Amino acid sequence: MKKMEIQRRKTKKIYIGSVPIGGDAPLTVQSMTKTRTSDADATISQINDLYQSGCQIVRVGVSDHASAAVLKRIVKASPLPIVADIHFSYRLALAALEAGVHGVRINPGNIGSKENIRKIVQAALARGVPIRIGVNAGSLEKDLLEKYGRPTPEALVESALREVRTLEDLGFYDIEISVKASSVLETVEANRLLASRTEYPLHLGVTEAGSGLAGIIKSAVGIGTLLIEGIGDTIRVSLTGDPVEEVTVAREILKSLGLLKEGINIISCPTCARCQVDLLSIVQEFSERTRDVKSLLDVAIMGCVVNGPGEAREAEMGVALGRTNGLFFQKGEEKGRIPLAKLLDLLVEEVRKADREKQLAETHKT
Ligand code: SF4
The missing domain is CATH 3.20.20.20 (Dihydropteroate synthase-like)
Incomplete structure (x- = not known):
């Protein structure tokens, strides 16, 4: 839709x-x-x-x-x-x-x-x-x-x-x-x-x-x-x-408001008692490492595997984080359970790949 x-x-x-x-x-x-x-x-x-x-x-x-x-x-x-x-x-x-x-x-x-x-x-x-x-x-x-x-x-x-x-x-x-x-x-x-x-x-x-x-x-x-x-x-x-x-x-x-078609739109939850990670640090580090991304991308970083997967599935890319590992989603599909230590690197890498692809598609359009 x-x-x-x-x-x-x-x-x-x-x-x-x-x-x-x-x-x-x-x-x-x-x-x-x-x-x-x-x-x-x-x-x-x-x-x-x-x-x-x-x-x-x-x-x-x-x-x-x-x-x-x-x-x-x-x-x-x-x-x-x-x-x-x-x-x-x-x-x-x-x-x-x-x-x-x-x-x-x-x-x-x-x-x-x-x-x-x-x-x-x-x-x-x-x-x-x-x-x-x-x-x-x-x-x-x-x-x-x-x-x-x-x-x-x-x-x-x-x-x-x-x-x-x-x-x-x-x-x-x-x-x-x-x-x-x-x-x-x-x-x-x-x-x-x-x-x-x-x-x-x-x-x-x-x-x-x-x-x-x-x-x-x-x-x-x-x-x-x-x-x-x-x-x-x-x-x-x-x-x-x-x-x-x-x-x-x-x-x-x-x-x-969807009026700027560039840069990452981070969707992250406010956290609650279900959250078992330091979500704020993870979101801040992700934001720092992807500051130069040009394409408009919705990325969800959610604090638990109970309610997190819903938002992570809706975004272009997303993670729902548990205590030692997290679920990784791309374009609505669950791509697997990844150890927490590797999840942020994977997310950054995939965001950069998607950015490169979108930029290339833009160049071909013009
Ligand atoms: S996604 Fe999970 S941790 Fe985040 S606010 Fe919702 S229930 Fe709490």
């Missing part, structure tokens, strides 16, 4: 560098550097770390001329398309476009006069560079705050659509939109409203989500809820901490 799949909302496709967003393009993962952009070496090093972790687009803050001055070097060295994040200064936006960035994030509401916005639009049009309108609850226009009393979902959407109209009036349609709040409920509601009123691709995120477990959960609930409803074309998890963690979490959110 075919697995359930999310029906995604139809949106306009844009490109950030060579990475498509929206339309029939797969969901993408973004992050943002946290170095001083003017420290080009540190910024390039962080971009490389993000690339290694599976990030597909990276945003860098351009808040002063020293940052704009090194952008060209950063763009040249980066393995990822660069989006310049600009507030207040149209001159910095022009300098970023001149430096060759692949996208610009602005909030036209704080860029100043229509003439300044027109200059940015012309430069972006000339280079085929898209613009993200990024509206945050924390920086909403005064008149909308007065109208709605506070940054409600309706206020965020009105702000975003007002900015969209500004760009459209100037003949610019290569647009991506984000509306973010630190409240999960308001972020979800704002994006639902926005999705019902525009066909431009949406960048999802819960802003200022915090750190650690709380931040991860807020992001997973907010972004996950919208993705399940088919809303969203690219995501950024915002966490206080290492941006690589943002990418790891974002990828896991996509993987949990």
